[in-house]
Amino acid sequence: MSAVARTTVAAAPPATVPGAGGRRLPRTLHPVAWWVWALALATAVSRTANPLLLFLVLAVLGYVVTARRTEAPWARGFKYYLYLALTVVAIRVVFRAVFATGITPHDHFLFSLPHLPTPDWYAGIRIGGPVSLEALLSSATDGLRLACMMCCIGAANTLANPKRALRVLPGALYELGVAVTVAISVAPQLVQSVQRVARAKRLRAARAHGTKALRGIVVPVLEDALERSLRLAAAMDSRGYGRAGTATRRSRRVTGALMLLGMCGLCAGAYGLLDATAPAFLGLPAMSAGAALCVAGLRLGGRRVTRTRYRPDPWSLPEWAVAGSGVLSAVLLFANLGYDPAQLNPSFYPLTWPGLPLVPTAAILLAGTAGSVAPPPTPAPAPAFARRATTP
């Protein structure tokens, strides 16, 4: 108790935000704004394989994340996405080097891996052989593009509280959101319970290996988890969960059908938009039809739900600005205006230094303004570790 009181007092004076000028008060941005921004940027990234532009995107992501993330546990994860991105690039390059697709006479020869002879029926794939600089570079830029898109998702996860993001789900999907929320909070408890039981096993000097040992941990942990979930279910029931009238069977079916059709439409639309060779009707028309069906399904499903939301995040100017900056940069990269589209995907034959086209660069920098347009995050309420560490 005393430790808690102390830490709270110590953290009470709110950190002054430099440059806030007293106009923009610290608050959390609507999670959907961050997701729109990040997804739009990821879409923009999918257009280009220019390594300079890709590095610029990474720099923008890094800046925005460091400027606008909070101190919450989920906000400390961006570096893991960076590690993951590096792994993706590395795997891509190694695979390209090992499963070489041959080398043309004009390529710059780098080194040669020992060639593994494959049987006749496996002739399509070569393992080992000469590796060229062009092959490695093209695989690296490909990997970098994928890595950039992953970092975009990572940034959204870091900037927006995943649980708050789930809360904005439409009423029809509320149950799904609750299930995910509960699962998120159960996972650490499960880890704790495994640690506790594993430690207790040593007291009995039980065997440490083999199926019996595994059973000695799994059985108590699962029994524990089951009992706990029953208690949670009872608590949720007594607090009114599921009280809002449930939908009739017919309306549930109609909702399901609408949602399924809508999803198909959205998938087809995305495919049509991204693949230039697809027939025209698969593009925007399929996309908008799918979206309309989804909205109709959610409206129908949510109609009977009577529930209110505590302190919903507002959607005001900063939200428009953040989401807008992301969308605008994606539009600029897709518009092919004011620059040579070839510069977005520079060729490796002949090997030249890629150019930095002006408009796409400006578009990506525009997305970076989100870092200053968004309101600063609320300062952390109290250092979290003090209390937890004293409880073994």
Added chain:
Amino acid sequence: MITFDQVTVQYEDAAEPALRDVDLTVEEGELCLVIGHTGAGKSTLLGAVNGLVPHFTGGTLYGRVTVDGRDTAGHPPRELADVVGVVGQDPIDGFVTDTVEEELAYAMEQLAIPPATMRKRAEETLDLLGLADLRHRALHELSGGQQQRVAIGSVLTAHPRVLVLDEPTSALDPTAAEEVLAAVTRLVHDLGVTVLMAEHRLERVVQYADRIIHLPGDGHARTGPPAEILRTSTIAPPIVELGRIARWSPLPLSIRDARRAAAPLRATLADCTAPPVRPPLPPGDRETLLTARGITVTYHGVAAVREADLDLYAGQVTALMGRNGSGKSSLLWALQGSGPRRAGRVRVTGGTKGDADPHTVPPAEARRLVGLVPQTPADLLYLESVGHELAQADAESGTGPTARALLDRLAPGIDDAAHPRDLSEGQKLALVLAIQLTAAPRVVLLDEPTRGLDYQAKTALTDIVDALAAEGRAVVISTHDVEFAARAADRVVVMAEGDIVADGPTAEVILSSPTFAPQTAKILSPLPYLTTHQVARRLTAAAGDEETRP
């Protein structure tokens, strides 16, 4: 407010109904206490109030339960959420969200309360329960007392007329329990909330109760004013036992009333020395079984135990006390050798190869030196039946008496075919203790064994501990239960923030402490009496003297 009309509850797999023809009425604004032994039907009674029994638990309920005019037969628990708020024993299990403020809002969101009202009620509840400083904190970082207050707050925001609390203080240290009970009494007095509360530790709550529902165990229920019910009930806190011994009428229920009634008793007892609580240890030098020096345990750089020195002697029972998170468990685990230890030495005599440090020897040898029963004994049980567990224990140790023989001595009458999870808390504890004793350790450590035990089970535990000490073992029990420590321990060690702050004979340590003094000591202070048994023995001896004198 709450009416039970000829209520009988029968579970499918039970031979006898859990409740039988229960008729009772709880008026508005009452604080009503439900007492009874483990398995007497307390949880069933509480669950029936908001319809969890039988809607959630299964079973059949005959008769009628109405709350604020609503029949639970037609209203499942969720439809009663705006009338009845239920708080369980382990608050952390009932939390749905992850911060204090969101948790308070959860029930209101389900009830579709308008956002403006919601905001206002959340602020009011934060103030009412003293949680305003904690509003943005993560729930799992709070202390036990704070978590329990958040759990109460999270149902209060729905403005229920009835609050049902199932053992709200059983996991809490004395100070945190006071904090929670103060909040509950404030709700009753200021807001007129009707409270129905079950609690094993009557000494903590009986003074606040307006009325008691006593479940003697046969399914029936007796209700009445506390003083009347407690005069004859099979369970009673020390203050009531003292009142019965001294034949006080009306029976005082608070320390203040008892002290006023006790003036003549104090005068009678003043001119003779108090008999010892426990039989004195045999004279002569006691053998030192365990020596620990400079024990330090840290978690993530924060010290849980700081350079603790401890000696344990053969035949001595030591109680380890201190608030939640003061390092009691960490110390016990470090002494046993299975827990982390950053610095320090432990030496235990009596191993197969002479003196040894349990931390450096293999686990099988460590448990021959020191046996530890963890806070959740069920962590050690993973087989389908008690018989299998006992056979496994014999196979693991191979020496000493069989586990079955030990278990029959600790808790007779546990069937081989029973599933370990179906045993009561006391029986589980006895089973795990029997398993640990098959290795014949001379030092036995029990981590919070009194949690969830009723008075009977605690008496049984005291007898077990006495028997272990009589065999020449050193026993350490970490506990929050001052009454239990007063009765069962020869010596008390108090920890705070990882340091040992007091270490000495029970009477010396707990008589001087406002937090740890047992009720008898508070009533008879400054006389050095700790338990009602002492008083009873003294009075019978005095009566004997009177008779033999003429």
